[in-house]
Amino acid sequence: MQDGAGAEEGGIQTLLALLADGEEQARQLGEMVAAEDDGPWSSSRRAAAEHYRGAARRLQRTLGRAAAVARAFEAAAPGSSRGTDRSDDSPRSADESSGRTVAVDAQAQERQSTMCKRRKGLPRWTAKFRVPETSLEATPDDGFSWRKYGQKDILGAKFPRGYYRCTYRAAQACAATKQVQRSDADLCVFDVTYQGEHTCHQKPRRATAALSAPGGRSQTPPPPPTPPALPLEQQDPGMRLLGMGFRRVLRVETAGLALHDDPDDRGPASAPAAPFSFPSVPPPLLHAGEAATTTDSIPVAAAFSPPASSYGFSAPSYDCAPATCYGDVYDYDYEAPQGARMRGAESSELGEVVSRAMVAAPASFDYSSSLFHHQAELDPHLPFPPFGGPPHDPYQ
DNA sequence: CCAATTTGACCAAG
DNA sequence: CTTGGTCAAATTGG
Numbered sequence A: 001m002q003d004g005a006g007a008e009e010g011g012i013q014t015l016l017a018l019l020a021d022g023e024e025q026a027r028q029l030g031e032m033v034a035a036e037d038d039g040p041w042s043s044s045r046r047a048a049a050e051h052y053r054g055a056a057r058r059l060q061r062t063l064g065r066a067a068a069v070a071r072a073f074e075a076a077a078p079g080s081s082r083g084t085d086r087s088d089d090s091p092r093s094a095d096e097s098s099g100r101t102v103a104v105d106a107q108a109q110e111r112q113s114t115m116c117k118r119r120k121g122l123p124r125w126t127a128k129f130r131v132p133e134t135s136l137e138a139t140p141d142d143g144f145s146w147r148k149y150g151q152k153d154i155l156g157a158k159f160p161r162g163y164y165r166c167t168y169r170a171a172q173a174c175a176a177t178k179q180v181q182r183s184d185a186d187l188c189v190f191d192v193t194y195q196g197e198h199t200c201h202q203k204p205r206r207a208t209a210a211l212s213a214p215g216g217r218s219q220t221p222p223p224p225p226t227p228p229a230l231p232l233e234q235q236d237p238g239m240r241l242l243g244m245g246f247r248r249v250l251r252v253e254t255a256g257l258a259l260h261d262d263p264d265d266r267g268p269a270s271a272p273a274a275p276f277s278f279p280s281v282p283p284p285l286l287h288a289g290e291a292a293t294t295t296d297s298i299p300v301a302a303a304f305s306p307p308a309s310s311y312g313f314s315a316p317s318y319d320c321a322p323a324t325c326y327g328d329v330y331d332y333d334y335e336a337p338q339g340a341r342m343r344g345a346e347s348s349e350l351g352e353v354v355s356r357a358m359v360a361a362p363a364s365f366d367y368s369s370s371l372f373h374h375q376a377e378l379d380p381h382l383p384f385p386p387f388g389g390p391p392h393d394p395y396q
Numbered sequence B: 001c002c003a004a005t006t007t008g009a010c011c012a013a014g
Numbered sequence C: 001c002t003t004g005g006t007c008a009a010a011t012t013g014g
Helices: A009-038 A043-076 A097-114 A207-212 A344-360
Strands: A124-130 A139-141 A146-152 A161-166 A177-182 A189-195 A248-254 A295-298 A303-305 A330-335 A370-374
Touching: A139 A189
Parallel strands: none
Antiparallel strands: A124 A189, A124 A330, A146 A161, A161 A177, A177 A189, A248 A295, A248 A370, A330 A370
């Protein structure tokens, strides 16, 4: 809601200041606890102190990471002078999208005349959808209406890749496209790569619809890669909306990067990075998520609809009981167009944060290792396209 | 009849 | 040249 990612420059400075502040406070807290630890306390008290100290250390570290992220952004987006371009793109921004629409239009024309296939520059992210075995034929649907425009066999892949573009591409100049490919390793898994954000106004139908209307076509929530951010206000912990649904938990996993977590950083089983919760709305910029657990449960709306044709999957009805659907996993992997890149050091910890942030950021980062696994539950209210995408024109 | 999908050709990038 | 992505005519389905 409020200006989402708008705060680029001053915002980052402020953010850095706040984070530094928090870091310092956490440090002091840790010292205080440590001091207490020396006293003649009982072992239990001592243990408690140890615990708090660990918590303080984690907090400090988390803040430090967040600061690193902020710095990375700052570094990556130097020309910060223009900060107000993009900004929110919440669903409702539709109206004001007029300006943006124009831009899109221009792109469309350009594309037409040039007929180039280059779509570099467009934000891109990948999601892995795992469908329940009971409905192997289903293709994960993200809530938008797509029109298939091609299919191709990909080298090394057992299954062909399907190419889809937004149904309203022509009508509304929506440039969103996606590629869907079934994993050769696991038939239940689909890799879906999205490119470009939707500029069309599709009305979100609830997943419920999908359930009740099997034949219906898409509609579902989006590939939400977006993130995590914030509006806590609207998040309720217990928010399990869903009447039906399947629930999934979101878990972030940074592939390939070793996050050096402290020993005390949360328990063993936990995942490296922080999970986050997400709102369904386009959040502002980043937030360092640090949820307590690695797996947050999020009501992500995800419905599987039966598109079907291409791979011949058609969603059986959703008779799959919710139970059977549990466990579906979605992995999100954001990838930015080429462009700025952040310095290595921090990249590892930033992994997931960056990814999401980059969605909102103008500049792009070259990072590509984060995956978000999440298990969500079908949510009747589709959150909506969160994409906080880069509204700005990708093409130079 | 309209709209979506199929499918092979075409084209650009690597 | 190979491969991935898109186009567009033909086809299918409602």
